[in-house]
Amino acid sequence: MIERPARACVGFVVDGLPRIEPVRVRHEENRYLVGFEEASMIPHPQSEAVLVVDEGTLFFDLRAVYVRGETRSADPEFEDGVRWIVLKPVRVSSWDYGRMRWERARD
Protein backbone atom coordinates (compact mmCIF):
# COMPACT_ATOMS: atom_id res chain seq x y z
CA MET A 1 0.00 0.00 0.00
CA ILE A 2 2.84 2.39 0.81
CA GLU A 3 4.56 1.66 -2.49
CA ARG A 4 1.42 2.28 -4.53
CA PRO A 5 -0.84 4.41 -2.33
CA ALA A 6 -4.41 4.78 -3.55
CA ARG A 7 -5.04 7.67 -1.19
CA ALA A 8 -2.64 9.36 1.20
CA CYS A 9 -3.02 12.29 3.51
CA VAL A 10 -1.26 13.88 6.46
CA GLY A 11 -2.89 15.41 9.51
CA PHE A 12 -1.21 17.88 11.82
CA VAL A 13 -2.11 20.73 14.15
CA VAL A 14 -1.95 24.44 13.31
CA ASP A 15 -2.76 26.88 16.11
CA GLY A 16 -4.70 24.20 17.94
CA LEU A 17 -6.80 23.29 14.88
CA PRO A 18 -6.61 20.14 12.79
CA ARG A 19 -5.21 20.40 9.27
CA ILE A 20 -5.36 17.70 6.62
CA GLU A 21 -3.45 17.71 3.34
CA PRO A 22 -3.39 15.20 0.47
CA VAL A 23 0.19 14.00 -0.08
CA ARG A 24 2.47 11.71 -2.05
CA VAL A 25 4.45 9.08 -0.14
CA ARG A 26 7.73 7.20 -0.45
CA HIS A 27 9.18 4.77 2.07
CA GLU A 28 12.96 4.64 2.39
CA GLU A 29 15.16 3.25 5.18
CA ASN A 30 12.59 3.26 7.99
CA ARG A 31 11.41 6.77 7.22
CA TYR A 32 8.55 8.09 5.20
CA LEU A 33 9.05 10.84 2.64
CA VAL A 34 5.90 12.87 2.36
CA GLY A 35 5.38 15.18 -0.62
CA PHE A 36 3.15 18.26 -0.55
CA GLU A 37 1.85 20.20 -3.54
CA GLU A 38 3.06 23.79 -3.80
CA ALA A 39 -0.11 25.39 -2.44
CA SER A 40 -0.33 23.07 0.58
CA MET A 41 0.30 23.99 4.18
CA ILE A 42 3.30 22.10 5.62
CA PRO A 43 3.73 20.96 9.23
CA HIS A 44 6.51 22.63 11.20
CA PRO A 45 9.80 20.71 11.47
CA GLN A 46 10.08 18.58 14.63
CA SER A 47 6.32 18.55 15.05
CA GLU A 48 3.95 15.59 15.33
CA ALA A 49 2.04 14.48 12.26
CA VAL A 50 -0.03 11.48 11.21
CA LEU A 51 0.19 9.89 7.78
CA VAL A 52 -2.72 7.73 6.63
CA VAL A 53 -2.63 5.64 3.47
CA ASP A 54 -5.91 3.91 2.74
CA GLU A 55 -7.73 2.07 -0.01
CA GLY A 56 -11.11 0.50 -0.58
CA THR A 57 -14.56 2.02 -0.66
CA LEU A 58 -16.99 -0.53 0.77
CA PHE A 59 -17.53 -2.42 4.00
CA PHE A 60 -14.80 -5.08 4.41
CA ASP A 61 -12.93 -3.50 1.54
CA LEU A 62 -11.36 -0.66 3.54
CA ARG A 63 -7.81 -1.01 4.81
CA ALA A 64 -5.28 1.50 5.98
CA VAL A 65 -1.76 2.13 7.22
CA TYR A 66 -1.39 4.67 10.02
CA VAL A 67 1.97 6.27 10.80
CA ARG A 68 2.39 8.66 13.70
CA GLY A 69 5.74 10.37 13.69
CA GLU A 70 7.85 13.47 13.91
CA THR A 71 8.57 15.71 10.95
CA ARG A 72 12.08 16.54 9.71
CA SER A 73 13.41 18.49 6.74
CA ALA A 74 14.17 16.44 3.64
CA ASP A 75 17.20 16.74 1.42
CA PRO A 76 16.52 17.63 -1.34
CA GLU A 77 13.49 19.57 -0.20
CA PHE A 78 12.03 20.15 -3.68
CA GLU A 79 11.80 17.39 -6.27
CA ASP A 80 9.32 16.62 -9.07
CA GLY A 81 7.57 19.93 -8.36
CA VAL A 82 6.74 18.75 -4.86
CA ARG A 83 8.00 19.85 -1.46
CA TRP A 84 9.17 16.86 0.57
CA ILE A 85 9.50 16.36 4.29
CA VAL A 86 10.56 13.32 6.30
CA LEU A 87 8.23 11.65 8.75
CA LYS A 88 10.25 9.69 11.29
CA PRO A 89 7.86 7.01 12.55
CA VAL A 90 7.13 6.62 16.24
CA ARG A 91 4.14 4.31 15.87
CA VAL A 92 2.93 2.38 12.83
CA SER A 93 -0.27 0.35 12.70
CA SER A 94 -2.52 -1.04 10.01
CA TRP A 95 -5.90 -2.66 9.67
CA ASP A 96 -7.87 -4.53 7.07
CA TYR A 97 -11.56 -5.10 7.77
CA GLY A 98 -11.72 -7.81 5.10
CA ARG A 99 -9.22 -9.96 7.02
CA MET A 100 -10.66 -9.54 10.46
CA ARG A 101 -10.80 -12.87 12.34
CA TRP A 102 -11.54 -14.17 15.77
CA GLU A 103 -8.49 -14.89 17.92
CA ARG A 104 -8.41 -15.71 21.61
CA ALA A 105 -6.44 -13.14 23.63
CA ARG A 106 -3.10 -14.38 24.93
CA ASP A 107 -2.29 -14.10 28.65
Next chain:
Amino acid sequence: MIEPSVRILLERAMVARLATVSRSGRPHVNPNYFVLDDARIWLGTTTGTLAARNVAANPSVQLLFEVEGDPSDRRLVRMSGSAAIRTDPDLLTQYKRRDARKYFRSLRGLLMSLRNVHRLYLTSKYLTTTDPTSRHCVIEVEPTSIEILEG
Protein backbone atom coordinates in the same frame (compact mmCIF):
# COMPACT_ATOMS: atom_id res chain seq x y z
CA MET B 1 -25.69 24.73 3.48
CA ILE B 2 -23.62 22.65 1.08
CA GLU B 3 -23.56 24.12 -2.42
CA PRO B 4 -24.91 21.90 -5.21
CA SER B 5 -21.52 21.80 -7.01
CA VAL B 6 -19.85 20.46 -3.85
CA ARG B 7 -22.74 18.16 -3.08
CA ILE B 8 -22.29 16.43 -6.44
CA LEU B 9 -18.66 15.66 -5.54
CA LEU B 10 -19.54 14.50 -2.02
CA GLU B 11 -22.18 12.17 -3.41
CA ARG B 12 -19.44 10.49 -5.44
CA ALA B 13 -17.10 10.11 -2.45
CA MET B 14 -17.14 6.89 -0.42
CA VAL B 15 -14.59 7.49 2.35
CA ALA B 16 -13.94 10.59 4.45
CA ARG B 17 -10.59 11.14 6.13
CA LEU B 18 -11.33 12.84 9.44
CA ALA B 19 -8.64 14.96 11.13
CA THR B 20 -9.11 15.72 14.81
CA VAL B 21 -7.05 17.07 17.70
CA SER B 22 -6.81 15.40 21.10
CA ARG B 23 -7.36 17.06 24.45
CA SER B 24 -3.57 17.39 24.75
CA GLY B 25 -3.25 18.91 21.26
CA ARG B 26 -2.08 15.88 19.28
CA PRO B 27 -3.22 15.20 15.70
CA HIS B 28 -5.19 12.16 14.58
CA VAL B 29 -6.55 11.08 11.19
CA ASN B 30 -8.75 8.15 10.32
CA PRO B 31 -10.71 7.01 7.28
CA ASN B 32 -14.43 6.67 7.89
CA TYR B 33 -17.57 5.66 6.06
CA PHE B 34 -19.97 8.58 5.91
CA VAL B 35 -23.34 9.74 4.66
CA LEU B 36 -24.48 13.14 3.60
CA ASP B 37 -27.37 14.76 5.42
CA ASP B 38 -29.06 17.93 4.07
CA ALA B 39 -26.42 20.28 5.44
CA ARG B 40 -24.18 18.03 7.52
CA ILE B 41 -21.88 15.03 7.30
CA TRP B 42 -22.55 11.96 9.43
CA LEU B 43 -19.70 9.56 10.21
CA GLY B 44 -20.45 6.28 11.94
CA THR B 45 -18.21 5.12 14.78
CA THR B 46 -18.33 4.29 18.49
CA THR B 47 -17.84 6.57 21.46
CA GLY B 48 -14.62 4.79 22.47
CA THR B 49 -12.66 5.55 19.30
CA LEU B 50 -9.90 8.13 19.43
CA ALA B 51 -11.75 10.24 16.84
CA ALA B 52 -14.91 10.36 18.96
CA ARG B 53 -12.98 11.10 22.15
CA ASN B 54 -11.10 13.88 20.35
CA VAL B 55 -14.32 15.42 19.04
CA ALA B 56 -15.79 15.34 22.54
CA ALA B 57 -12.73 17.27 23.75
CA ASN B 58 -12.27 19.55 20.74
CA PRO B 59 -15.08 19.97 18.17
CA SER B 60 -12.91 21.47 15.41
CA VAL B 61 -12.36 18.99 12.59
CA GLN B 62 -11.26 18.83 8.97
CA LEU B 63 -12.43 16.29 6.43
CA LEU B 64 -10.92 15.28 3.11
CA PHE B 65 -12.97 13.56 0.37
CA GLU B 66 -11.85 12.12 -2.95
CA VAL B 67 -14.12 11.63 -5.92
CA GLU B 68 -14.44 7.90 -6.65
CA GLY B 69 -15.22 6.04 -9.83
CA ASP B 70 -13.41 8.26 -12.32
CA PRO B 71 -9.58 8.06 -12.23
CA SER B 72 -9.30 11.14 -14.46
CA ASP B 73 -11.19 13.26 -11.92
CA ARG B 74 -8.59 14.06 -9.28
CA ARG B 75 -10.55 16.72 -7.42
CA LEU B 76 -10.75 16.60 -3.63
CA VAL B 77 -13.01 18.36 -1.20
CA ARG B 78 -11.63 19.69 2.06
CA MET B 79 -14.15 20.70 4.67
CA SER B 80 -13.56 22.48 7.97
CA GLY B 81 -16.29 22.19 10.50
CA SER B 82 -17.59 21.82 13.98
CA ALA B 83 -18.38 18.30 15.12
CA ALA B 84 -20.58 16.80 17.80
CA ILE B 85 -21.13 13.27 19.09
CA ARG B 86 -24.72 12.15 18.56
CA THR B 87 -26.12 9.07 20.27
CA ASP B 88 -29.86 9.74 20.01
CA PRO B 89 -31.62 6.59 18.74
CA ASP B 90 -33.62 8.34 16.00
CA LEU B 91 -30.52 9.79 14.42
CA LEU B 92 -28.62 6.48 14.71
CA THR B 93 -31.50 4.71 12.97
CA GLN B 94 -31.51 7.29 10.18
CA TYR B 95 -27.75 6.97 9.84
CA LYS B 96 -27.88 3.17 9.61
CA ARG B 97 -30.57 3.28 6.92
CA ARG B 98 -28.65 5.74 4.77
CA ASP B 99 -25.38 3.94 5.39
CA ALA B 100 -26.91 0.63 4.24
CA ARG B 101 -28.34 2.30 1.14
CA LYS B 102 -24.97 3.81 0.25
CA TYR B 103 -22.66 0.87 0.92
CA PHE B 104 -24.81 -2.22 0.39
CA ARG B 105 -27.13 -1.26 -2.45
CA SER B 106 -24.73 -1.75 -5.37
CA LEU B 107 -24.07 -5.23 -6.72
CA ARG B 108 -20.45 -5.01 -5.61
CA GLY B 109 -21.46 -3.77 -2.16
CA LEU B 110 -23.98 -6.56 -1.79
CA LEU B 111 -21.54 -9.27 -2.89
CA MET B 112 -18.80 -7.89 -0.64
CA SER B 113 -21.17 -7.91 2.33
CA LEU B 114 -22.43 -11.44 1.66
CA ARG B 115 -18.87 -12.70 1.37
CA ASN B 116 -18.01 -11.11 4.72
CA VAL B 117 -21.28 -11.60 6.56
CA HIS B 118 -19.50 -13.60 9.28
CA ARG B 119 -17.35 -10.53 9.97
CA LEU B 120 -20.29 -8.23 10.74
CA TYR B 121 -20.47 -9.63 14.26
CA LEU B 122 -16.68 -9.42 14.67
CA THR B 123 -16.60 -5.78 13.54
CA SER B 124 -19.34 -4.80 15.95
CA LYS B 125 -17.72 -6.78 18.77
CA TYR B 126 -14.30 -5.29 18.07
CA LEU B 127 -15.63 -1.75 18.07
CA THR B 128 -17.55 -2.17 21.30
CA THR B 129 -15.15 -4.33 23.30
CA THR B 130 -12.06 -2.19 22.76
CA ASP B 131 -13.73 -0.05 25.41
CA PRO B 132 -16.58 -1.86 27.27
CA THR B 133 -18.40 1.43 27.89
CA SER B 134 -18.28 2.30 24.20
CA ARG B 135 -21.49 2.48 22.17
CA HIS B 136 -22.42 3.30 18.61
CA CYS B 137 -22.53 6.97 17.75
CA VAL B 138 -22.48 9.37 14.84
CA ILE B 139 -19.96 12.17 14.51
CA GLU B 140 -22.04 14.97 13.05
CA VAL B 141 -20.05 17.65 11.24
CA GLU B 142 -21.50 21.03 10.44
CA PRO B 143 -19.33 22.63 7.73
CA THR B 144 -17.93 26.10 8.31
CA SER B 145 -15.84 26.25 5.12
CA ILE B 146 -15.42 24.06 2.06
CA GLU B 147 -12.78 24.16 -0.66
CA ILE B 148 -12.28 22.11 -3.79
CA LEU B 149 -8.66 21.08 -4.39
CA GLU B 150 -7.36 20.11 -7.81
CA GLY B 151 -5.45 16.87 -7.21
